Each structure stands twice: as structure tokens, then as C-alpha cells.
Amino acid sequence: MNQNKNNRRGFTLIEIMVVVVIVGLLAALVGPEVWKMLGMGQEGVAEAKCKDYYDKIHIWKLHTKKMPNSLEDMESPLKEGDDDFLVLQDDPWGNPYVLVRDGRRFAVVSFGEDGEEGTEDDIRYPKLKD
Secondary structure (H helix, E strand, C coil), rough: CCCCHHHHCCHHHHHHHHHHHHHHHHHHHHHHHHHHHHHHHHHHHHHHHHHHHHHHHHHHHHHHCCCCCHHHHHHHHCCCCCCCCCCCCCCCCECCEEEEEEECEEEEEEECCCCCCCCCCCCCCCCCCC
16 A cells, blocks of 8 residues: 555646647637637627617607607607617727718718727618618
């Protein structure tokens, strides 16, 4: 029952370093793809929310017979005692959604990650026709 000191086995420093290097390489290869997929998910959430607000504008317009000037106009109940009203949320990057009007047409826009209007990362519903 006496255990010999030579029979004890543990991990050597070299073995631990090899495992750390392998894990580091895997993280370096997979990490950028994970971040890209996360960004695509945020864009999908913003696009879905733009469509949701767009649809709610149509419902609000049906009830009031007029277009709201902004999304904030829709935050109050349509009539006294009505508890069905719009609760505005920010986009995934913490910026507000914006109602953009062009005559009779309108769109709901998220200015994307940079929060700047008119840049490449803007998300708009409905999309512009080319």
C-alpha cells in the first residue's frame, strides 16, 4: 500500500502549454466568426423591430385617420382608458428608432451601430427601391 513517488503522474509544464496554445488557436480562428454572427443577429433584431413599428404605424393611422409626426406621438393611448399603446425601445446599439416621412411614404429607420444618419449600416423598413 506504500505508494512510490515515481508512480505519481501529473501534467508537465510543456503539456499544459501545448493545450493552452491549441485553445488559443481555436479561439483565434472561431472568435471572429462568432462576433460576425452576433452582429448579424443584432441587425436582424433591428430590422424586425423596424417592421414591427412600421406595422403599428399603419394600425395607429387606421384608428386616428392621420399620420404620426414621430414614433413618440404613438406612445400615448389612442383613447381614454385604452392600455394598448406603443412602448418605444432603442435599437440593439442603444439608439432610438426614427420615423422618416417623404410625402405620403414613410419608413422606420435604425441608424445602426455608428448612430449616424445616412451611413452604410443604416437599417430601414421598407427598404429603398433601386
